[in-house]
Amino acid sequence: MTRPPPPPPADGRSGPPDARQAVEALWQALSRDAALAGPPGERDIHRLARAFGMHGEQCLVGLIADDKGQLIRESAHLLTCLMRIWAARDLSAGAVWTELDRRTQVGELLVMLNTASRRRAGRSPGRALGRPWKIQSTKLP
Template identity: 35%
Template sequence: MGIAGASCVLDVMVNDRSALVRDSAAFIAILEKIWKARDVDASLVWSELDERIRLADELRASGIRPYKGGRFRSTKLP
């Protein structure tokens, strides 16, 4: 998992979009294996992520810049 995550960071640093897509997919595949091993329903994780994105979009539409530690605090921010 650490290698997959580090690969994603490196891809961002060198601006290699195709490698970032490939390495991100590998990272997510590892996460899904961990979720399965711990009996976590992947659809719950994806729903949580969708909700965080929805909240961030709603805040932006209201003129609020969403970020953790700012004037609007939420654990739901991406």
């Protein structure tokens, strides 16, 4: 069953908000709420973990069933649960974004190294080893 699209925003904007703005606003609200609530108890952590697992599972169900609406809704829930977990453990969202950026840069470096070695491989057919440091994978660490 498909839900109708949400009504347009009341502030006059047309279309969805920028992803960066939406995630930042969500993070600010969740981290503020976590700071006001104080340190989470064991029961709170178990609830967060259970909710994260449930919404992750529902994301997979939406993926397998090819239900884009469910995948979108559950992905939003999953991201919210994940950010609540970060806030509960006093993790900075910036630290996670920095780690993602680091992984992306390493992946791009590996692609660049592989591409450069392939281009130059035809120029030096007499070299026995070519590039002994050649990376065999571009998978992110």
